[in-house]
Amino acid sequence: MSALLALALLASTALGAPVSSSNIYAAANWPLPHTVTGDDDSAHPNDATQGWGGIHVHDPSIVLGPDGHYFSFSTHGLTAISRASVAGSLDGDWKILGSVLKGKSVVSSSGSADPWAPDVHKVGSTYYDFYSVSQFGSQVSSIGLATSTTLLPGSWTDHGAILSSSPTAAYPLNTTNAIDAALFVDPKTNIPYLNYGSFWSDIFQVQLSFDLTKANLKTAVGLSFDPAGTQAEEGSYMSYSAAQGYYYLWYSHGICCNYNPSSLPAKGTEYSIRVGRSKAPTGPFVDSNGVDLRRGGGHIVYGSHGPIYGPGGQGVLSGYHGRDVLYFHYVNTTSDPKYADNLKLLGWDYINYSAGWPVLSYD
Template sequence: MSQLLRLFLAIALGLASLVHSYSDPGSCTGACWAHDPSIIQRASDGKYFKFNTGTGIEIATADSLAGPWTLQGYVLASGSSIDNPGKNDPWAPDVHLVGEEYYLYYAVSEFGSQVSAIGLATSPTMQPGTWTDQGGVGVVSKKGQAYNAIDPNLVAVGSDYYLNFGSFWGDIYQVKLNSAATKATSAATHNIEYDSAGTRPCEGSYMFFYNNYYYLLWSHGICCGYDKTLPAPGDEYRIMMCRSKTATGGFLDQNGVACTASGGSILLESHGSVYGPGGQGVFTDSSKELVLYYHYANKSIGLGDGDYRFGWNVLNWSTDGWPQV
């Protein structure tokens, strides 16, 4: 092999390592278990709240993203009022401040089922015991529909509200909500992300606005059960992204491929001891930095669902305006 060819290969490998180089998750102490976490910082005192899928939706608080996190209780300790299978184990919380009240959207379903519904709980403070279950928001699915009504995410566009949702089947959909963000305005939904390949394992969408673009994130791949069956390399959870000038469609990836035509660029994937990152969201910290948060399996701790960890990173930005970890 010539010296020139060796130099070329070294440069190529170096560039490849840069492309796939990620920052490690920020530190976490205390109650750091997470599954589909939702993070919000309370404006009145700066306290951080972390909500997790599982047992009535866990509530943990901390004075810093790094913790120590303390488990405080549950949002729906007695389960949801939605009469669906899985009502005692609501999933995928998504928390926002709407007006002067905190809204937490959640899903009621069972693993692998399309019999699903999205509900809403509200609270003035987010403390345990202050949450009121408002029941369903009018977004439901049943066997044979184009979508699965789980993994809700609220998006505010001026005075309008939209709810993104979906998992497998037709992937990610969107519906417009009323002015109070409590009910769907109609049964009309539209597809904003679709991957035609394989079993279409796209779910857990999250949308945020930054520098004139709406960024759509979602989790792609197999989420769970890594301790029982390890997916083929690359088939585990990873975080994908597209962006658009509008919140309601036209999302493209970094190569200009439509998000509804199997497009999508990788924001974060397995690296080092981090395995299967997903269930993500983004929020603006009090420092005005955009923070990506997610759950992941730490290979040095364990791959079981009960071992998943809370991960977070301050986002950096490329010269062409794409987020980087």
């Protein structure tokens, strides 16, 4: 029996038979993403680590800089940094500035030289970038931390790993995959949490020390798990809406990468963006049908439609001109008929709420 199958059976036994949410791929009026403008450094079609930043991102993280301009961070390019030239705007023009790291991360457990899935937040006067170091299909992974006070290339200090997973690590790091970190500081209590995970037990959470450098494994709790198939959930992000009174757990579900237009994943197994909500940051999170996310629940809020394919790697900006925004990467099949990874685009839409559930809109 494989480790993944064993975990699926364990989840089904502990929480009851898995239930699939009936709203998956139901008819929806999903908007097109806002089109961003900026640098297009995609002249490296044979090197997946090059050509990122500007309009092309993967697993974007966006934060407002000290100068009033938004900065974006992307997987690849040693964590590519871009800056929107118009203050207070997500539309661009996005200019590539450089990278967070000057070279290979000081994290060396997996041998990877190119960090994934940056998650950048400002806490106090410091910006924290939680990044991932791993290799595709491996559970030998680490979440590293770099800090800066300006966001600019050359200003970052790499502090190395704060969380590492492997089959021989302590629980839950022996059953989870330490990538796709997402910091959440509860606005009610100021307690910092780190949500993480990809496949291997899917999405978990641990509390962090208040200096954000140490994880308390005794606080570990599972937030979301798909007991079917290969447990393709990752890239979580947590937000809170005081107006709605809920914490929201967003995550990407399905196959993220290496699309081939002649043999695409079966419909519904490519990337999509899903969400659950809870009254507490530690869960339990449920979907719009009341199904626990740990039992296969998940309200799909954005998926493939029209020329948009495989949206995911999402994050939330609160208070963007008084509104919440969901940003993400996606394939535009009109401009990129080959579905190339390094041509994925940055997109965003506004978040409205209907009976406490997020609904995306263009305006």
